[in-house]
Amino acid sequence: MSTRVAIIGTSAIPVGRHQTRSDEPLQVMEQEIMTRLVVDAVRDAGVDRQDIESLVFTVPRPYTLQKYFHTFLVSHLRLACTGNVMEVMGNGMTGALAFDQACNEILLGRAKVALALGINMEAATPSAEHAMSSMRTTGDVDFQTSGGFIPISWYAMDAMRYMHDHGATREQFAAVAVKNRHHASLNPLAQYRKPITLQEVLEQRPIVEPLGLYDVPGRSDGAACLVLASEEVARSLGKPYVLVRGRGFSHDGSHQINEIPNDMTELIAAKRASATAYEQAGITAEQIDIAEFYAPCTIVEILVSEAVGFFGRGRGAPAAAEGETKLGGRIPISTSGGLTSRGHPAYVTSLYNLVEMTDQLCGRAGERQVPDARLGLATGELGNYNAALVHVLEAQR
């Protein structure tokens, strides 16, 4: 039988504000957070430190002073490895790519146990200043950034077009924010946990029209560690684990917009990547019990819910408003609270999504547990979902 990959342990710090300003006398150090997290995750997994043969890190933000953080951290834990020790970078897809690369280390036979981990520190850096860097991450730095585009402006234009094409309303988008805040209120790792009402979402100041403050993510720091292992190792531990059943990647060949006019809100890469992952897993979209999307804005969660086949075109928004995607609904999405409420430490966001998936599929999600959750879907992306990386996960209990 060919090798399969399992998630056997996780750890994460609560998403929030952890970064210190550079002029503060006492600094929060990334390595002090990460060493504790690795110890916690490996203890949660129940493997020996000698079993770890590969570590795949998400690249830190430029504000992290220590460069080549991956090899630096390995020295703090004295982990001698024969599989790759590396940092990966894929913009918003960074966390999902770190996980995917760690899977590869196991599938290539380089490691029986591998870590996918990272830390994202940025919240003490003022938004307008951080935006000077993030505005260069989407679009064309000369031909578009010069006009003033920012990353979430592309999602806002998705929202505007989707409203035009499908008659969706701001209230329907707002329902996603309310729902995710409710989920976050049940998640100890979440950044924003105080319940909000539909009216409160609608009354927030506009950020990128038609999206207001609660439709978009805040600024977040976070760090997480996942322990991956071959299925053989996972089975030997005699406790629940999560099996990676399908993987799919697709890049649509464009950057933000397709220069040949297309249906921008169809998210074709997410459609293709999820189709590949379903096929590999031998399942259909209807069989998924739970999903965590990389969806920075309320509109994006709606669009992805259509692209991965949970709802037909134009049905995602009304379905969200009708409660189909909340805990207890037909297909609970973002039970962690999602990027708007659990929080969005961008480079490690997908690691947090996978922590939530693991908690749910191992039956340890507490008050937000989806009963009998067996199959889960996680997505990562970059640009305006110009590329998507999708994983189908299965509970083994």
Add this chain to the structure above:
Amino acid sequence: MTLEVIPVARKRAYPPRMSAFTQPFWEGLHTGRWQSTCCQACGKFTFPPKPVCPHCWSDRMEWKDLSPRGTLYSWTRIHAAPKVFMDEAPYAVCVVDLDVGLRIASRLVEKPGVEFKPGIPVELLVLQYEDGPLFAARPA
């Protein structure tokens, strides 16, 4: 047909870089010329202008005038702007489908009495800043 040129009494907040290759675009834009590269091998336009055709990979690219008219595909108004754009905020940006069958993104300029809405006709124009031009769209 040249674009309308509107003077703007300030410098560009985040000026584009210019290469020897894109120089004709920016210098042409300065005089109201709206153009991009068109592939002599497959006949397709591309924007931004590129030395290699993304469609057929030919490097037989020539500068050709573009249609200044199009349709507003979508738009947004940005209130949370990066530091250099803060004094311009809020400002609108958009995605436009040009009549020639090319999708572009640009700043979107108000036209009194016209509400921005996907589907409305727009035209391209030049915002002539003190230090150089930028292209933008405006309801036609």
